Amino acid sequence: MDLVQLLLVLAVLTVAVAVISAPLRSPRGDREREVGDVAELEAAREAKYRDIRDAELDHRTGKLSREDWESIDRRLRAEALEILDRLERARR
Amino acid sequence: MDPHRKRQTRLVAALTAALLLAGALIYTSFTASTQAREPSQLARSARAGQSYQLTGRVVPGSIHRLGAALLFRVRDRRGGPSIPIRYTGAVPDPFRDGREVIVDVRREGGVFVGERDSLVTKCPSKFSKAESRQT
Amino acid sequence: MPALGRACLILAVGIALYGVVASLYGARARRREWVDSGRRSVYALAGVLTVAFAVLEAAFLRSDFSFEVVAGHSSTTTPIAYRAAALWSSQEGSLLLWVWLLALWSSLILFVTRRRAREVAPYATAVLLGLAAFFAGLAVLMADPFARSSPIPADGVGLNPLLRHPSMMIHPPMLYSGYTLFTVPFAFAVGALITRRLDAEWIAVTRRFALAAWFCLGVGIVLGARWSYVELGWGGYWGWDPVENASLMPWLTGTAFLHSAVIQEKRGMLKVWNVSLVLATGILAVLGTFLVRSGILDSIHAFGASTLGGPFLALIAVMVGGSVALVVSRRAQLRSEHRLDSLASREAAFLLNNLVLIGLCFVILWGTFFPLISEAVTGTKAAVGPPWFDRYIVPLALMLVLLAGIGPVIAWRATSAANLARSFGSPVGVATGLLVVLVAAGVGRPAALAMFCLGAFVAAAVAQEFWRGVGARRAVSGESPSVALAALVRRNRRRYGGYVVHLGIAVLFVGVAASSAFQHARDVRLSPGQSARVGGYDVTYVRPTSRLVGEKISLGAVLDVRRHGRHVATLRPTRGYYPSLDQPGLGAIGRYFDGQATSEVGLKAGPTQDLWTAVEPDLGPLQRFIAAADRRFSNASPDLQGFIIAAIVQRYQDAPPPATFRLIASPLVTWIWIGALIVMAGGIIALWPAPLSLRARARSARAAAPAVSGEPERASA
Numbered sequence: 003m004d005l006v007q008l009l010l011v012l013a014v015l016t017v018a019v020a021v022i023s024a025p026l027r028s029p030r031g032d033r034e035r036e037v038g039d040v041a042e043l044e045a046a047r048e049a050k051y052r053d054i055r056d057a058e059l060d061h062r063t064g065k066l067s068r069e070d071w072e073s074i075d076r077r078l079r080a081e082a083l084e085i086l087d088r089l090e091r092a093r094r
Numbered sequence: 095m096d097p098h099r100k101r102q103t104r105l106v107a108a109l110t111a112a113l114l115l116a117g118a119l120i121y122t123s124f125t126a127s128t129q130a131r132e133p134s135q136l137a138r139s140a141r142a143g144q145s146y147q148l149t150g151r152v153v154p155g156s157i158h159r160l161g162a163a164l165l166f167r168v169r170d171r172r173g174g175p176s177i178p179i180r181y182t183g184a185v186p187d188p189f190r191d192g193r194e195v196i197v198d199v200r201r202e203g204g205v206f207v208g209e210r211d212s213l214v215t216k217c218p219s220k221f222s223k224a225e226s227r228q229t
Numbered sequence: 230m231p232a233l234g235r236a237c238l239i240l241a242v243g244i245a246l247y248g249v250v251a252s253l254y255g256a257r258a259r260r261r262e263w264v265d266s267g268r269r270s271v272y273a274l275a276g277v278l279t280v281a282f283a284v285l286e287a288a289f290l291r292s293d294f295s296f297e298v299v300a301g302h303s304s305t306t307t308p309i310a311y312r313a314a315a316l317w318s319s320q321e322g323s324l325l326l327w328v329w330l331l332a333l334w335s336s337l338i339l340f341v342t343r344r345r346a347r348e349v350a351p352y353a354t355a356v357l358l359g360l361a362a363f364f365a366g367l368a369v370l371m372a373d374p375f376a377r378s379s380p381i382p383a384d385g386v387g388l389n390p391l392l393r394h395p396s397m398m399i400h401p402p403m404l405y406s407g408y409t410l411f412t413v414p415f416a417f418a419v420g421a422l423i424t425r426r427l428d429a430e431w432i433a434v435t436r437r438f439a440l441a442a443w444f445c446l447g448v449g450i451v452l453g454a455r456w457s458y459v460e461l462g463w464g465g466y467w468g469w470d471p472v473e474n475a476s477l478m479p480w481l482t483g484t485a486f487l488h489s490a491v492i493q494e495k496r497g498m499l500k501v502w503n504v505s506l507v508l509a510t511g512i513l514a515v516l517g518t519f520l521v522r523s524g525i526l527d528s529i530h531a532f533g534a535s536t537l538g539g540p541f542l543a544l545i546a547v548m549v550g551g552s553v554a555l556v557v558s559r560r561a562q563l564r565s566e567h568r569l570d571s572l573a574s575r576e577a578a579f580l581l582n583n584l585v586l587i588g589l590c591f592v593i594l595w596g597t598f599f600p601l602i603s604e605a606v607t608g609t610k611a612a613v614g615p616p617w618f619d620r621y622i623v624p625l626a627l628m629l630v631l632l633a634g635i636g637p638v639i640a641w642r643a644t645s646a647a648n649l650a651r652s653f654g655s656p657v658g659v660a661t662g663l664l665v666v667l668v669a670a671g672v673g674r675p676a677a678l679a680m681f682c683l684g685a686f687v688a689a690a691v692a693q694e695f696w697r698g699v700g701a702r703r704a705v706s707g708e709s710p711s712v713a714l715a716a717l718v719r720r721n722r723r724r725y726g727g728y729v730v731h732l733g734i735a736v737l738f739v740g741v742a743a744s745s746a747f748q749h750a751r752d753v754r755l756s757p758g759q760s761a762r763v764g765g766y767d768v769t770y771v772r773p774t775s776r777l778v779g780e781k782i783s784l785g786a787v788l789d790v791r792r793h794g795r796h797v798a799t800l801r802p803t804r805g806y807y808p809s810l811d812q813p814g815l816g817a818i819g820r821y822f823d824g825q826a827t828s829e830v831g832l833k834a835g836p837t838q839d840l841w842t843a844v845e846p847d848l849g850p851l852q853r854f855i856a857a858a859d860r861r862f863s864n865a866s867p868d869l870q871g872f873i874i875a876a877i878v879q880r881y882q883d884a885p886p887p888a889t890f891r892l893i894a895s896p897l898v899t900w901i902w903i904g905a906l907i908v909m910a911g912g913i914i915a916l917w918p919a920p921l922s923l924r925a926r927a928r929s930a931r932a933a934a935p936a937v938s939g940e941p942e943r944a945s946a
Contacts, residue, residue, distance in 0.1 A: 025261075101569070124603065
């Protein structure tokens, strides 16, 4: 292996070690957890909104009977409210 | 019928259907299959009139055309006795000396007659360095 | 540079192993920083492998023959695009491509989910890195892409001419992208099972990856079929060859998973099915990668017996054993939240869909491995051929297409008879109408007939769904039909993209049915001036052609094609002969005629029918000239040899012997490719992320903290 290659290998090695060990050298802890909570709840909220719209479209195109749709819609909206509440609390 | 029994019946019916189909599939695979053989095995014992799927290598220098038919000899991948084949039908592009072939044959007297269009020549190995040199 | 590449590979193995340990430790000890370090090792792995891949690709592009793989698969005369693709025509290069793609997709999923699925992600990371360590380890220990050639040859062996086709350049990367993308949901399913977090979270975060995997694998499969049709002198597009089957099986289980996942998200059912399907898909993806390079099955593509078989079998055994153990031990958490209410329901249709797709996969698995099974059971190897496959695939395919029409339309939970009539009246009417027309027109072949009618059923069902969807939207928004249609599709991409895919599948199967059932094929020997008739075409062999293109000798024919007396096409099929480079015993002149041969197909494609022609010139009468030339000119200069070859080739042109032609007239083949394109379009629609404007509106709506009294219209798709 010539000198150029050796230097390149060392460079790659150094970058890799730096990237991998960064969290171990400066742990971020609790703030990280909170940001994660918010992200999870936002994703859950988007998914719930999509479920609500999907159910309505299913009903309008004849795949969900009126009774079924109304009960599903009520349940989903209640779940959405709950997620929004938790999101509010998580942001504080 | 109460829901529980209905579900049980459905499950039993579905499983029975699946088993029957699987059984038919397995049975026909054993009866409808052609036995795969190597040339050395066929050279030793081959029943006249029975179809075999032959896998082996084309012996270099053995390929001749006789009218519409193609004559060549096939031997085991690792070498050994070769058997004569007479074949009519489509000849794949990679077919030549030394290539591995798969062909359905039937013994007729001293020669093995290849079933029409059953000749398959293996693409020269992409993943074997030795073979790739024989491009 | 080889040393840099090799060092990167070894480093990659080290990083992967470290990442497995760090992720598992961080997950168990609940120490976030170790989990993050494990995630970052995936990023580092991707970086390191990119360097390795770049080194190898540069060597190919530069034609650096000090690399053994470059010498073995490329040459100075190989065009530059094929030089780049030659990397993955080798065992070693293809392994590097596989693990590089795995690292890329793993980095992507972990980056995208870096704040989500925090319990499951570390275990998924460990699984992905474990697979990466395996493949990189194979490359380091058994199939080194950076091995040096000694001595360094002046020129390489070159790429197999059969592979010099654009489809063959893209086919392996597409297949490998499919396989490696499927490992992502596999890994998350394993993580979900380990952590017992078996709601739909692991499905939701990996959904796009599963869809992208399905898409890439499907494209790879279709490209392989198309290449076979236009490039090989065989005239078919699918032969039930083990290597073809190996790529189809994970695609089938992947399709089942994509559908059955919807049921889990909507109704919390089919949980066992979903984990099992995705685990099976991951296993089949690795199995497919293994089959192609193991040599355990006789196949037209069998890539020779290689030593990699053992490790792969061990990996597959671990994957199977681990999967079964996980699913069995977690079955309590996998219980359905609801039960099946009625057989005439969406849930039942999707369940039946799972069964049909699994059935198809089982038939193919059994048939592919039958030589090994029969050897184990009876002691002799036996093989089953396409007729056996067709017998079981055809009815299952018919059921699949039927379900593709039922699925989009049928209602959830249960349907009354009146509702069924309302939903299915039009599609059934269209299908029945077509049946009457076709039977009256004298179309026989019940299976093909059934497929045509089912195709019409699906098309009508999909059209009805779009119609109803547009109507539903217009009832609320009052938009014009075209605006409503665009908005409908944009806001419900998964659903309507999926419907488009169903339409494409139906079109594709109609093409397959027609071209299989109503094909006319003939093998004829013709002299110039003679004609043959096939499928309504009159094909006349007008004159021979001969050309020398570089090292390739091209002999062929000009064919005049007429239909009802009118000229419709002139086709020019040829056979190309490449020189043999290293077979001893061939004369200096003779070796030009005895090397690799390829066919150039003469194809007239059309919306109703394809005419496919291939020629096999008879070299017999030329042999004595070739032999004489070998004797006299074996030591002549290359220029003189070239002149002699040109003279021999001219002789073929001047006094052509009868040539053998294969003529195939197949109806509706073009619709197979069109159907595949429609499927791709539907897949792209389904994959497309929500427009940024919708997402931004969602964010601003959230910032204003609305009271949720009513319409959540601003949600992203």
